[in-house]
Amino acid sequence: KAGVTQTPRYLIKTRGQQVTLSCSPISGHRSVSWYQQTPGQGLQFLFEYFSETQRNKGNFPGRFSGRQFSNSRSEMNVSTLELGDSALYLCASSPTGFNTGELFFGEGSRLTVL
Amino acid sequence: AQSVTQPDIHITVSEGASLELRCNYSYGATPYLFWYVQSPGQGLQLLLKYFSGDTLVQGIKGFEAEFKRSQSSFNLRKPSVHWSDAAEYFCAVGAGYSSASKIIFGSGTRLSIRP
Numbered sequence: 001k002a003g004v005t006q007t008p009r010y011l012i013k014t015r016g017q018q019v020t021l022s023c024s025p026i027s028g029h030r031s032v033s034w035y036q037q038t039p040g041q042g043l044q045f046l047f048e049y050f051s052e053t054q055r056n057k058g059n060f061p062g063r064f065s066g067r068q069f070s071n072s073r074s075e076m077n078v079s080t081l082e083l084g085d086s087a088l089y090l091c092a093s094s095p096t097g098f099n100t101g102e103l104f105f106g107e108g109s110r111l112t113v114l
Numbered sequence: 115a116q117s118v119t120q121p122d123i124h125i126t127v128s129e130g131a132s133l134e135l136r137c138n139y140s141y142g143a144t145p146y147l148f149w150y151v152q153s154p155g156q157g158l159q160l161l162l163k164y165f166s167g168d169t170l171v172q173g174i175k176g177f178e179a180e181f182k183r184s185q186s187s188f189n190l191r192k193p194s195v196h197w198s199d200a201a202e203y204f205c206a207v208g209a210g211y212s213s214a215s216k217i218i219f220g221s222g223t224r225l226s227i228r229p
Contacts, residue, residue, distance in 0.1 A: 042219065
């Protein structure tokens with residue numbers, strides 16, 4: 001069974017640009033969560049989607065948005081990029097709508113903002 | 115409020131030596147507890163989990179962890195480390211059948227292996 005796939009793996013953007021990251025969950029998994037990981041802040045929850053609906057959102061500005069498609073694939077978008085958005089963005093999937101904490105992570109998308 | 119503390123930011127052990135990584139949690143009810151490992155440039159991989167029952171849980175790669183309710187701890191152990199164990203380790207606590215937003219990750223412990 002294929003794991004969680006995130007694309008692109010690496011990208012470089014400049015301030016003010018926008019970026020879209022993609023996540024394909026494990027087949028059959030309907031819940032997708034996104035996390036931002038930085039050396040200073042650690043792992044921070046961005047948002048969670050289940051059946052195309054955003055169930056929860058972390059404490060991030062409105063520049064961060066996401067969506068989930070009917071095939072459970074998810075995208076997140078960051079507009080008007082700032083230097084502080086440089087981070088590893090991790091996507092995680094889980095099989096059911098209610099999460100015990102057993103998450104299956106992708107390898108992440110490393111975003112560098114110059 | 116839920117919280118997870120990993121008191122050790124960085125630990126170095128010799129290859130073949132035993133390992134114990136500390137994790138303390140604060141949670142009002144019986145927690146769901148996890149250890150994840152992250153190799154450089156990779157995502158997180160679940161090592162083991164505790165939901166209920168036997169307080170000593172076995173995981174992958176020869177790791178085990180013991181849930182001690184009286185000490186609010188869930189320490190990770192391995193009897194003999196290998197160079198490939200060098201990675202960052204995260205303890206996490208979940209509320210049990212709830213949103214992923216309720217899962218709290220510790221700040222991580224970076225493990226280095228001395229040849």
